Amino acid sequence: MRNAYIAKQRDEHGRKAVAVLPVHYPKELFTALDLLAVEMWGPPGAPVSADAGRVQAYVCAVVRNALAFLASGRADACEAVLFPHTCDSIQGLATLLTDFGGWSKPSFVFQHPRGSARPSSRAYYLGELRALADGLAGLAGRPLAPERLQEAIRLHRRIDAARAALLDGRRRLALDDVELYRLLRRGEWLWPEDHLAELEAARAKLGPDDVARGVPVMITGYVPEPGTLFEVLGDAGAFVVADDYAAVGRRVVRAPAALDLDDPFLALAELYWAAPPCPTRASDQVARMRYLAELCERSGAAGVIVHEQKFCEPELFDVAAVKKTFAGKGAKLLYLEGELETELSGQATTRLEAFVEMITGTARVA
Amino acid sequence: MSRSIGRRIEFEVAGRVVGPALAAFERAKKLARRRGPARPGKPSSPFGPPLEATRKLKELMTTHYLAGRYADGAVPVAWVTSGFPVEILRPLGFHAVYPENHAALCSVQRVVPELSDAVEKEGYARDLCSYARTDLGSVLTGKTPVGRLPKPDLLCCCTNICQTVLYWYRALAAHFGVPLFVLDTPYIYGQAPGHHRAYVRAELEELVGLAERVAGRRVEPDELEAVVRVARDGTRLWGECLAQSRARPAPWTGFDGFFHIAPIVTLRGTEACNAYYRMLRDELAHRVARGVGGIRDERHRLLWDNLPVWFDVRGMSTLLAERGFNFVCTSYTNAWAEAGSRIDPADPIGSAVLAYTHIILNQDLPNRLDILRRLSRDYSVDGAVLHSDRSCKPYSIGQIDLKQRLARELDIKVLVLEADHGDPRAYSVEQGEGRLTAFMESFA
Numbered sequence: 001m002r003n004a005y006i007a008k009q010r011d012e013h014g015r016k017a018v019a020v021l022p023v024h025y026p027k028e029l030f031t032a033l034d035l036l037a038v039e040m041w042g043p044p045g046a047p048v049s050a051d052a053g054r055v056q057a058y059v060c061a062v063v064r065n066a067l068a069f070l071a072s073g074r075a076d077a078c079e080a081v082l083f084p085h086t087c088d089s090i091q092g093l094a095t096l097l098t099d100f101g102g103w104s105k106p107s108f109v110f111q112h113p114r115g116s117a118r119p120s121s122r123a124y125y126l127g128e129l130r131a132l133a134d135g136l137a138g139l140a141g142r143p144l145a146p147e148r149l150q151e152a153i154r155l156h157r158r159i160d161a162a163r164a165a166l167l168d169g170r171r172r173l174a175l176d177d178v179e180l181y182r183l184l185r186r187g188e189w190l191w192p193e194d195h196l197a198e199l200e201a202a203r204a205k206l207g208p209d210d211v212a213r214g215v216p217v218m219i220t221g222y223v224p225e226p227g228t229l230f231e232v233l234g235d236a237g238a239f240v241v242a243d244d245y246a247a248v249g250r251r252v253v254r255a256p257a258a259l260d261l262d263d264p265f266l267a268l269a270e271l272y273w274a275a276p277p278c279p280t281r282a283s284d285q286v287a288r289m290r291y292l293a294e295l296c297e298r299s300g301a302a303g304v305i306v307h308e309q310k311f312c313e314p315e316l317f318d319v320a321a322v323k324k325t326f327a328g329k330g331a332k333l334l335y336l337e338g339e340l341e342t343e344l345s346g347q348a349t350t351r352l353e354a355f356v357e358m359i360t361g362t363a364r365v366a
Numbered sequence: 367m368s369r370s371i372g373r374r375i376e377f378e379v380a381g382r383v384v385g386p387a388l389a390a391f392e393r394a395k396k397l398a399r400r401r402g403p404a405r406p407g408k409p410s411s412p413f414g415p416p417l418e419a420t421r422k423l424k425e426l427m428t429t430h431y432l433a434g435r436y437a438d439g440a441v442p443v444a445w446v447t448s449g450f451p452v453e454i455l456r457p458l459g460f461h462a463v464y465p466e467n468h469a470a471l472c473s474v475q476r477v478v479p480e481l482s483d484a485v486e487k488e489g490y491a492r493d494l495c496s497y498a499r500t501d502l503g504s505v506l507t508g509k510t511p512v513g514r515l516p517k518p519d520l521l522c523c524c525t526n527i528c529q530t531v532l533y534w535y536r537a538l539a540a541h542f543g544v545p546l547f548v549l550d551t552p553y554i555y556g557q558a559p560g561h562h563r564a565y566v567r568a569e570l571e572e573l574v575g576l577a578e579r580v581a582g583r584r585v586e587p588d589e590l591e592a593v594v595r596v597a598r599d600g601t602r603l604w605g606e607c608l609a610q611s612r613a614r615p616a617p618w619t620g621f622d623g624f625f626h627i628a629p630i631v632t633l634r635g636t637e638a639c640n641a642y643y644r645m646l647r648d649e650l651a652h653r654v655a656r657g658v659g660g661i662r663d664e665r666h667r668l669l670w671d672n673l674p675v676w677f678d679v680r681g682m683s684t685l686l687a688e689r690g691f692n693f694v695c696t697s698y699t700n701a702w703a704e705a706g707s708r709i710d711p712a713d714p715i716g717s718a719v720l721a722y723t724h725i726i727l728n729q730d731l732p733n734r735l736d737i738l739r740r741l742s743r744d745y746s747v748d749g750a751v752l753h754s755d756r757s758c759k760p761y762s763i764g765q766i767d768l769k770q771r772l773a774r775e776l777d778i779k780v781l782v783l784e785a786d787h788g789d790p791r792a793y794s795v796e797q798g799e800g801r802l803t804a805f806m807e808s809f810a
Contacts, residue, residue, distance in 0.1 A: 053766070054766050054767055055764075056754055056756075056762055056763070056765075056766075056784070058493065058756050058759070059759060059763060085552075085553070087529055088528050088529050088530065088759045088763070089763060091529075091760070092731075092759065092760060092763030092764060093763070094555065095555060095730035095732075095764065096731060096763060096767065099730055099731050100731055100764065100767040101767075109553075109555055111552045111553060111562075113550055114529070114532055114548055115532075115546075115547075115548030115550050116546075116548070118569070118572055119568065119572070120565055120568035120569045120571075120572055121565070121569075123561075123564070123568065124550075124552075124561060124562075124564075124565035124568075127559075127561030127562075127565070128561065130561075131559060279533060279536070282529075282532050282533075282536065282548065284536070284539070284540075285536045285539065285540040286540050289540075310491075310493060311493050313494060313529070313530055313533060313759070314533055316490070316491045316493065316494055317490070317494065317498075317530075317533035317534065317536070317537060318533075319489045319490070319491065320485065320488040320489035320490050320537070321489075321540060323488070323489040324488070324489075335489070337491075
């Protein structure tokens with residue numbers, strides 16, 4: 001489906017596609033240059049080629065699968081690849097694929113600053129944005145016009161607003177989790193205007209009253225794979241009321257309400273530091289725990305699911321703090337770990353069901 | 367943390383009097399044992415005579431850790447990653463603690479499983495770096511083979527070795543509630559663009575300001591220059607020690623080098639560090655002149671890539687030495703010598719930008735391949751062992767391709783050996799020995 005969409009975008013709009021590895025990157029630059037960003041979270045399932053064996057089995061499945069996918073030529077519909085600076089493994093993948101074989105088309109890296117916001121990191125971020133913009137402009141074959149970037153920022157602000165409305169108004173939304181996550185994740189590869197149209201259509205399904213039924217839970221983790229997790233959750237009688245997936249909720253920027261677009265690069269920098277805390281951006285851990293606790297409390301979640309991918313260092317280093325944070329509040333917590341499977345294992349299914357039963361039982365007793 | 371004169375006296379006495387006195391006492395005990403009834407010699411040992419400098423190394427490190435017990439409350443204390451430009455902290459009187467070095471020590475002492483268990487109970491996955499688990503376990507339990515680690519006033523983390531340290535130090539910052547300074551060194555693909563260098567320079571200037579605030583005094587340019595000069599000389603001396611192994615036979619083993627690296631990591635920028643390496647270099651040069659090898663019968667020369675397997679260094683080195691194999695160079699120990707070539711006392715900040723961004727782990731795989739090629743040729747190796755280290759992804763990713771390229775280009779035998787630098791539970795000694803033995807047999 002994605003290849004057909006990519007081909008259509010190229011044929012009808014002249015838009016080149018760029019494969020993008022997780023997690024954070026300034027998508028507005030792509031939009032402004034008429035480039036289609038197609039995110040690669042693996043893909044899930046078994047690696048599609050033997051190239052996965054070029055990295056050790058203790059490297060996460062996102063990287064192993066992406067290596068296999070890109071090196072096998074299955075992403076050849078894309079004209080370039082972007083490696084955002086997410087972790088050591090994606091950093092290593094960037095040099096492995098481009099320097100030692102597997103990807104011969106253009107490649108870009110985007111190394112966002114790590115550590116707290118300081119004058120140095122702000123200046124650096126602007127430099128990095130401009131360097132990427134120059135590289136992408138070369139690929140697009142035309143310079144980046146400031147007004148196009150301003151337009152793109154406005155468009156993505158509307159997308160963020162729509163995504164925030166759906167996530168924050170989850171109880172009043174007449175969609176189940178499977179439908180909601182399918183919709184939100186289509187933003188990983190749809191042209192932003194197409195995605196916004198779908199989001200707005202879904203937003204129309206936000207009613208004045210709560211319609212979601214079942215136990216509300218908060219979920220945090222890297223990427224919502226496998227999607228069948230939400231089927232199991234729904235069947236067990238629960239729904240996601242608050243989201244902190246790196247792939248989803250952590251990329252929805254709610255503030256600032258008003259953004260000065262005179263210098264669009266400065267505006268992008270402001271958005272970067274206004275995004276929810278994320279360990280892949282090295283956000284302060286205490287601030288992140290405060291954010292999660294507030295998100296949980298505000299949403300009225302009855303339990304917390306921590307859903308991580310094996311070997312994902314940025315995420316796994318925060319798990320102890322997450323557990324401690326919610327244990328201190330007496331909240332029920334379930335830790336699930338996967339390896340980018342296409343189906344939830346029977347064991348994980350049982351654990352999810354038991355978790356929901358436990359919360360339901362607790363709620364009844366209370 | 368407030369600092370008192372009494373505590374300062376304890377710190378100085380521990381570092382200047384008690385530490386050296388303890389070491390002298392240990393030395394005397396050993397000497398007395400030697401003067402006793404003659405012990406059977408070790409003709410079966412595959413190793414050359416032990417290095418005299420090792421005694422001084424123990425004294426140096428014992429004193430460092432002993433003084434550290436009394437450092438908090440006496441002087442400003444910083445916990446620092448191994449790739450951090452500690453030269454900026456030294457003139458301000460910081461006592462630097464290196465959790466990585468401490469974790470290596472814990473691994474040699476085989477206490478990693480106990481410390482790791484403590485943090486695994488808290489939710490840290492065993493898949494995470496064993497250095498980090500060890501250190502966090504030590505922090506949580508208060509257990510350490512060095513008696514006590516001083517509490518930090520400042521955490522200093524540089525991303526030039528990995529991003530794991532970043533996550534690890536974020537957790538430490540949350541635990542201790544002290545400032546964390548992240549020196550972010552963007553990874554170098556090919557050449558570092560200008561805005562990357564400007565960024566690191568600006569960060570270093572911010573670091574000076576923060577360190578001054580924590581220390582409560584300003585750093586004078588001449589003090590900084592002096593420390594940087596000492597650090598540069600120290601790394602050069604370390605490089606001279608390593609270069610002695612270009613001789614045949616190599617006067618020591620690469621595994622010896624793993625232990626003797628400790629001062630350049632933990633005491634870089636101090637005269638004590640440099641004095642030690644002068645002594646070591648001279649001893650090694652003397653051994654080269656006399657044809658004394660690190661192993662008795664050096665028949666094959668190998669390169670080691672990645673961190674050591676700290677908990678099994680002795681076992682591995684014995685297995686290899688018994689068959690005439692010596693690791694004459696390692697990319698890990700070499701990294702500490704390479705950085706020094708860029709340090710310039712006349713431009714402490716500017717040269718630190720170059721030195722601390724151009725670390726082997728902060729550069730792309732073609733650069734890594736160049737280093738391995740150069741080491742292989744300079745040290746005339748017949749083979750290489752690439753340690754695929756479960757705890758160190760940035761060092762390990764790419765090794766499968768590196769293996770093929772090294773073998774093809776240099777016509778040497780290359781083995782990828784899966785192990786872990788700290789946690790014995792992630793390594794099967796029997797399987798590892800089997801792999802190494804088969805590798806050695808392939809040289810026949």
